[in-house]
Amino acid sequence: MAPAAVPVDFRALFEKSPVNYLVLTPDFRIVAATDGYCRVARAERSDLIDRNLFDLLRVDSSRPDSDTVVQLRASLERVARSRRSDAMPVLRFDLARPAQPGELEEKYWSTANTPILDHHGNLLWIVYRVRDVTKSVLNPETDESRVRMSREQGEMIARLQFANDELAHMDSLRAGMVQMSRLSAIAMMASALAHDVSQPLTAARNYLSALRRSRSTLNELQTEELMTKLALQVDRAGEFVKGLRTFMAASTTVHKSEDVASIVADAARLSASTVRAGGAVLTIRVDPDLPKIPMDRVQIQQCLLNLITNAVEAMRESPRRAIDVSASMRDGALRVAVADTGPGLPQDIARQLDEPFATTSFINAGLGLPICRQIVKEHHGTLAVSPNLPAGAVIAFTIPLANGRG
Numbered sequence: 001m002a003p004a005a006v007p008v009d010f011r012a013l014f015e016k017s018p019v020n021y022l023v024l025t026p027d028f029r030i031v032a033a034t035d036g037y038c039r040v041a042r043a044e045r046s047d048l049i050d051r052n053l054f055d056l057l058r059v060d061s062s063r064p065d066s067d068t069v070v071q072l073r074a075s076l077e078r079v080a081r082s083r084r085s086d087a088m089p090v091l092r093f094d095l096a097r098p099a100q101p102g103e104l105e106e107k108y109w110s111t112a113n114t115p116i117l118d119h120h121g122n123l124l125w126i127v128y129r130v131r132d133v134t135k136s137v138l139n140p141e142t143d144e145s146r147v148r149m150s151r152e153q154g155e156m157i158a159r160l161q162f163a164n165d166e167l168a169h170m171d172s173l174r175a176g177m178v179q180m181s182r183l184s185a186i187a188m189m190a191s192a193l194a195h196d197v198s199q200p201l202t203a204a205r206n207y208l209s210a211l212r213r214s215r216s217t218l219n220e221l222q223t224e225e226l227m228t229k230l231a232l233q234v235d236r237a238g239e240f241v242k243g244l245r246t247f248m249a250a251s252t253t254v255h256k257s258e259d260v261a262s263i264v265a266d267a268a269r270l271s272a273s274t275v276r277a278g279g280a281v282l283t284i285r286v287d288p289d290l291p292k293i294p295m296d297r298v299q300i301q302q303c304l305l306n307l308i309t310n311a312v313e314a315m316r317e318s319p320r321r322a323i324d325v326s327a328s329m330r331d332g333a334l335r336v337a338v339a340d341t342g343p344g345l346p347q348d349i350a351r352q353l354d355e356p357f358a359t360t361s362f363i364n365a366g367l368g369l370p371i372c373r374q375i376v377k378e379h380h381g382t383l384a385v386s387p388n389l390p391a392g393a394v395i396a397f398t399i400p401l402a403n404g405r406g
Helices: 010-015 035-041 067-082 133-140 143-214 220-249 259-277 296-315 362-377
Strands: 021-024 031-032 110-117 121-134 255-258 281-288 293-298 322-330 333-339 381-387 393-400
Touching: 010 293, 021 035, 035 121, 067 110, 067 121, 143 220, 143 281, 143 296, 255 259, 259 281, 259 296, 259 322, 259 333, 293 296, 293 333, 296 322, 296 362, 296 393, 362 393
Parallel strands: 281 322
Antiparallel strands: 021 031, 021 121, 110 121, 255 293, 322 333, 333 393, 381 393
């Protein structure tokens, strides 16, 4: 008969470990501590459990180790956000001398933070490990110190390489999102382009028919008038196509001094079919004294198109559907605002403008607003949301007159 399995008390086993560990919840509350950690921290376990780590590690700007707590919090937040381990450089954190109250002992620590995930990839805990390396830091000629410095240098190089790879990936992703947003806008506009172009072409055809029918009875002045109207309608159709082709072909950022009124007018033309399909009315108010502003014309058009389209989508169920686009100078910067009469932007979405796909509307709201913020950021401006009383939202962006891109 096989001997009965001996039950293992894993909590007791963990707590008796000589290694210096804390187990933290995702919001950094201490749920377990080893004897080793209690010993190096000079604390009782009962003083640690159920306390937030940063309630115990207060920032004191008068201490030489004041930046340590800030760096530790940043490391733990990286782990919570990325679900990846994070090793920190050696940090100084002085401890009170037990026999001399009020005095601090200079101490240095090597720290690593490791996420513990469930089988769905959700963060359960963070294991916080510290190692006292004071002797090797204060005695840099020892073999242990040289090994430690070499190891930490390698870890730092690896972290920098990882950070560079992440930045390159994010740049590639952002460029893809910008292109996806532009293609989405093109797809929406192309579906209604036939209607926009057919109106001036139909008018041009009517003028041409009038000329053919009445050419024998028209005098020179009447003929010239019809020819002028015909040419204007053809030009109008050409402007629609030209605007869409320019918007579709743009792939690089080009900043130069631009006339704001013409940019707003082009964006209004490109979005006219979307506004009309949504049963909305678009009003434009542009200050006539605006100076030319250094900007990328197509990017700002894209930003306006996104905001106007968002406004149309937001007002689907609204009894009154009005969009007001305004442009004016305020505190040395161009301010362009798009106001609607919808239900307003929820607070949780307003707080997440930096995050793509923040709403269930994949392109219009989820991707459009972060793309707008990125475009405005590249113009050294800001994007802000405010209520449009009594109902609706105002999304406004600014571009400084001297934004360094002219």
